[in-house]
Amino acid sequence: MTKIKICGLRRPEDIAYVNEAKPDFAGFIIDVPKSRRNVPREKVRELTALLSPEILPVGVFVNAPMETILSLVTDGTLKAVQLHGQESQSYLEKLKKQVAVPLIRAFSIRSPEDLTEAEKSPANFVLLDNGAGGTGETFDWSLLSSFDRPFFLAGGLRLENITEAVSRFHPYALDLSSGVETDGYKDKEKIIAAVAAVRR
Numbered sequence: 001m002t003k004i005k006i007c008g009l010r011r012p013e014d015i016a017y018v019n020e021a022k023p024d025f026a027g028f029i030i031d032v033p034k035s036r037r038n039v040p041r042e043k044v045r046e047l048t049a050l051l052s053p054e055i056l057p058v059g060v061f062v063n064a065p066m067e068t069i070l071s072l073v074t075d076g077t078l079k080a081v082q083l084h085g086q087e088s089q090s091y092l093e094k095l096k097k098q099v100a101v102p103l104i105r106a107f108s109i110r111s112p113e114d115l116t117e118a119e120k121s122p123a124n125f126v127l128l129d130n131g132a133g134g135t136g137e138t139f140d141w142s143l144l145s146s147f148d149r150p151f152f153l154a155g156g157l158r159l160e161n162i163t164e165a166v167s168r169f170h171p172y173a174l175d176l177s178s179g180v181e182t183d184g185y186k187d188k189e190k191i192i193a194a195v196a197a198v199r200r
């Protein structure tokens with residue numbers, strides 16, 4: 001069954017919403033000041049401490065110093081890491097040797113060549129997105145027809161299109177952020193409805 005990640009949590013209320021909805025993964029945008037969903041690394045521990053143990057906390061990083069990631073993985077704060085910047089393959093391979101948690105590498109999908117790159121990635125999972133992250137926009141899903149490895153589908157997912165996404169592509173997981181917000185804040189009802197729709 002396709003899993004679901006709710007990303008961009010930054011307030012204790014957001015944690016209460018996911019604890020009720022029970023997605024498989026909860027995502028935190030860590031030390032990305034240009035994102036309105038940014039959570040400073042010191043605050044991530046406070047938020048993940050409130051998270052139900054069956055929900056996996058995922059740290060989302062953009063070109064972060066490796067030490068930041070290592071400190072949050074080795075103390076058990078994060079159970080998976082998403083790289084959403086221009087991290088090189090050697091950065092990813094070095095990180096993979098040092099952590100025992102799954103690494104998710106984000107790819108911006110604009111052309112068939114981008115998917116060829118994603119297929120070759122040494123990451124445990126690839127995440128296919130529209131652009132820099134958190135844009136609320138889908139990419140051209142028709143490009144996915146021959147993609148052949150388990151993937152997180154991201155970018156512009158919302159209640160209106162998640163059923164189609166699951167039935168057409170059977171992704172490993174869906175990743176939602178903007179689509180479960182209202183006026184820039186996570187929306188409890190939308191989160192609960194999205195999780196229920198993926199599990200239906």
Ligand SMILES: O=C(O)c1ccccc1N[C@@H]1O[C@H](COP(=O)(O)O)[C@@H](O)[C@H]1O
Nearest residue numbers: 007035133134135136154155156177178
């Ligand atoms: O959400 C952000 O602000 C963000 C910032 C920097 C890197 C990644 C970010 N979010 C990722 O974007 C997709 C979902 O976006 P949306 O549903 O289209 O809003 C997801 O992978 C988030 O982890």
